[in-house]
Amino acid sequence: xxxxxxxxxxxxxxxxxxxxxxxxxxxxxxxxxxxxxxxxxxxxxxxxxxxxxxxxxxxxxxxxxxxxxxxxxxxxxxxxxxxxxxxxxxxxxxxxxxxxxxxxxxxxxxxxxxxxxxxxxxxxxxxxxxxxxxxxxxxxxxxxxxxxxxxxxxxxxxxxxxxxxxxxxxxxxxxxxxxxxxxxxxxxxxxxxxxxxxxxxxxxxxxxxxxxxxxxxxxxxxxxxx
Amino acid sequence: xxxxxxxxxxxxxxxxxxxxxxxxxxxxxxxxxxxxxxxxxxxxxxxxxxxxxxxxxxxxxxxxxxxxxxxxxxxxxxxxxxxxxxxxxxxxxxxxxxxxxxxxxxxxxxxxxxxxxxxxxxxxxxxxxxxxxxxxxxxxxxxxxxxxxxxxxxxxxxxxxxxxxxxxxxxxxxxxxxxxxxxxxxxxxxxxxxxxxxxxxxxxxxxxxxxxxxxxxxxxxxxxxxxxxxxxxxxxxxxxxxxxxxxxxxxxxxxxxxxxxxxxxxxxxxxxxxxxxxxxxxxxxxxxxxxxxxxxxxxxxxxxxxxxxxxxxxxxxxxxxxxxxxxxxxxxxxxxxxxxxxxxxxxxxxxxxxxxxxxxxxxxxxxxxxxxxxxxxxxxxxxxxxxxxxxxxxxxxxxxxxx
Ligand SMILES: Nc1ncnc2c1ncn2[C@@H]1O[C@H](COP(=O)(O)OP(=O)(O)O)[C@@H](O)[C@H]1O
Ligand SMILES: [Mg+2]
Numbered sequence: 001x002x003x004x005x006x007x008x009x010x011x012x013x014x015x016x017x018x019x020x021x022x023x024x025x026x027x028x029x030x031x032x033x034x035x036x037x038x039x040x041x042x043x044x045x046x047x048x049x050x051x052x053x054x055x056x057x058x059x060x061x062x063x064x065x066x067x068x069x070x071x072x073x074x075x076x077x078x079x080x081x082x083x084x085x086x087x088x089x090x091x092x093x094x095x096x097x098x099x100x101x102x103x104x105x106x107x108x109x110x111x112x113x114x115x116x117x118x119x120x121x122x123x124x125x126x127x128x129x130x131x132x133x134x135x136x137x138x139x140x141x142x143x144x145x146x147x148x149x150x151x152x153x154x155x156x157x158x159x160x161x162x163x164x165x166x167x168x169x170x171x172x173x174x175x176x177x178x179x180x181x182x183x184x185x186x187x188x189x190x191x192x193x194x195x196x197x198x199x200x201x202x203x204x205x206x207x208x209x210x211x212x213x214x215x216x217x218x219x220x221x222x223x224x225x226x
Numbered sequence: 227x228x229x230x231x232x233x234x235x236x237x238x239x240x241x242x243x244x245x246x247x248x249x250x251x252x253x254x255x256x257x258x259x260x261x262x263x264x265x266x267x268x269x270x271x272x273x274x275x276x277x278x279x280x281x282x283x284x285x286x287x288x289x290x291x292x293x294x295x296x297x298x299x300x301x302x303x304x305x306x307x308x309x310x311x312x313x314x315x316x317x318x319x320x321x322x323x324x325x326x327x328x329x330x331x332x333x334x335x336x337x338x339x340x341x342x343x344x345x346x347x348x349x350x351x352x353x354x355x356x357x358x359x360x361x362x363x364x365x366x367x368x369x370x371x372x373x374x375x376x377x378x379x380x381x382x383x384x385x386x387x388x389x390x391x392x393x394x395x396x397x398x399x400x401x402x403x404x405x406x407x408x409x410x411x412x413x414x415x416x417x418x419x420x421x422x423x424x425x426x427x428x429x430x431x432x433x434x435x436x437x438x439x440x441x442x443x444x445x446x447x448x449x450x451x452x453x454x455x456x457x458x459x460x461x462x463x464x465x466x467x468x469x470x471x472x473x474x475x476x477x478x479x480x481x482x483x484x485x486x487x488x489x490x491x492x493x494x495x496x497x498x499x500x501x502x503x504x505x506x507x508x509x510x511x512x513x514x515x516x517x518x519x520x521x522x523x524x525x526x527x528x529x530x531x532x533x534x535x536x537x538x539x540x541x542x543x544x545x546x547x548x549x550x551x552x553x554x555x556x557x558x559x560x561x562x563x564x565x566x567x568x569x570x571x572x573x574x575x576x577x578x579x580x581x582x583x584x585x586x587x588x589x590x591x592x593x594x595x596x597x598x599x600x601x602x603x604x605x606x607x608x609x610x611x612x613x614x615x616x617x618x619x620x621x622x623x624x625x626x627x628x629x
Binding site: 055058060061080081084085087088089091092093095099101102103104108112113115116160161 | 228232235236238239522523526527528529530531532533534536619621622623626
């Protein structure tokens, strides 16, 4: 796989955390390239460094050592403002705990990334309606997150992550808080929509079904890719 | 617009807490508005009172205000009638009142007391003084009376055991340095509300006083205006046309007004500072709690591409919304108090050195209301900026891990 096609490429990433006196090495030199439209599953035991890797991948954390590129752009040394702008344009997030804004309706939550991008009202309306339709929530657009089930909330989160047609979607155990039937639907939906919009996806998961949908399954143990 | 709605929704998220901050802000701004309104009303009343006493513009001989004359009216105005006519013709002038200040002894035959008197033209003077001087008995002196008439202060009347119609004698030094006396009839008993003044007050017809002092000069010309606001303008004109004379305004002569104003400005200034602190504290407290509670949400919004500045801006909008709501409620409260006092007829107790109180009323000043509103909103915005800056700049992973 050539670097030119890669949405993300990570080289020799290291990250350690201070815990009191000692320090924990969460990533011990991880290199990874994710091609455009590729879906990568990240598996491994709890504490193996999956979240740490996703955070670095999604530009919400910085490595101690190593290099990163997103869509061909070198990230080393970029300040927080530039990184935020890149996330705004290119990265969608799906969290284990859904992380919707409680005072915003499903509609408003999905619309939010477009507001940040300064998309005009008419186009926002069209795209949000379409996105909500695609995740099967047309009827629940005016509901607040509190009035939605876990599965419905994660659908809103998927719509929010994909509404801006991001180059990269980061999903950290998106089905861990859902029952297996709901989880299955969410896995299928994420797979389907990411494919449709040819977004690269990096998903940390313990879910067999999720892994089976992915192009590649990576195994992380003690901060090292196997 | 979307951001304002978002801010308002967040305000309503913890209604009780936002309402508390709003109420504190409302009471704080109402207190500032009410006390400011009270101070303004007091200033206005005192302005009116002083201007009615001295006249808006007072003209005297070049050394007329120095009070170091060797004999009475040494520095008097000789051509007062012509000058008065000229001033009366200036635009905005209501009337010109010639006056002679004089002092001496007043006697009822059994005992005597010191008096401080004014010779005035009764027809002009008593009309202009208005409610500033209240008659307890009788009426102003008549200038064409067969025997000279005087109005005396109520305290002096008590001292002299005088009633309307009582015969008294005034003793004073003439312009030639001799003692002269005149018998006068008490035509009225009045009070200006200051016992120290009422104890010595004698107001007599100008012509009688000039006769007593053996002079045809007057001490001062008090120019009364239609509008107090024209004071400086008219004073300037008079100064220009009469460079040889000394011209003062009521403001220069209003020692009491200046003292009260300085005192109130200080008192209400301190009150204002206290209110600022309380409002700031309430805002910092309320918004600070909101920021802490929403740290994880801040992390989420930051992750999906919201800049720290935009997070801060949202909190600033939130603070401004609470501040604006509080300021509006405060204005309504203060406005209601202003209207209620109009009908309540409440009285303030007499100020130090005075025997009568004055009505408790509040002035309504759009400038004051506008300034307080802007200040409250600015304070709220400042508080929001202060408390949200740190959370907005926290590393995203740290904010997301917040529980
Ligand atoms: N903020 C942190 N502070 C200290 N240690 C951390 C922190 N985040 C993760 N770690 C440690 O780093 C290692 C990897 O954690 P993580 O990336 O969350 O693993 P996973 O997502 O696979 O469970 C673990 O040992 C964890 O305890
Ligand atoms: Mg994890």
